Amino acid sequence: MQMVTTTMVNSQKLWMVVKRMEPHLIRNQANMEKLLKMLMIHDVSSESAKRETTQQQDGSSFCGLRIDDVSNYDIKELWSEFESNETYEAKVAHAIIRLIDQIEI
Numbered sequence: 001m002q003m004v005t006t007t008m009v010n011s012q013k014l015w016m017v018v019k020r021m022e023p024h025l026i027r028n029q030a031n032m033e034k035l036l037k038m039l040m041i042h043d044v045s046s047e048s049a050k051r052e053t054t055q056q057q058d059g060s061s062f063c064g065l066r067i068d069d070v071s072n073y074d075i076k077e078l079w080s081e082f083e084s085n086e087t088y089e090a091k092v093a094h095a096i097i098r099l100i101d102q103i104e105i
Contacts, residue, residue: 010043041078
């Protein structure tokens with residue numbers, strides 16, 4: 001139960017930061033769906049790595065997106081893009097993750 005609660009809290013923190021930044025991100029022509037998917041994939045994978053199991057990640061959702069709705073191909077592409085940190089969305093995702101790690105909301 002503690003792990004599920006922690007996962008939900010982390011997802012909520014990411015979502016709150018993205019929602020507050022959304023007007024600025026849209027002005028800078030960020031692809032919000034891509035950014036949210038990157039953050040969701042990172043969130044699920046980081047929590048999964050902590051648990052060393054993926055049983056509870058099935059059906060995980062983030063800002064109305066469901067991990068089940070993202071194809072394996074999209075996950076691989078988005079993860080590769082996230083790791084390369086070359087696109088605007090990837091840079092923003094990394095910045096948001098670093099920010100969340102440093103502050104307590």
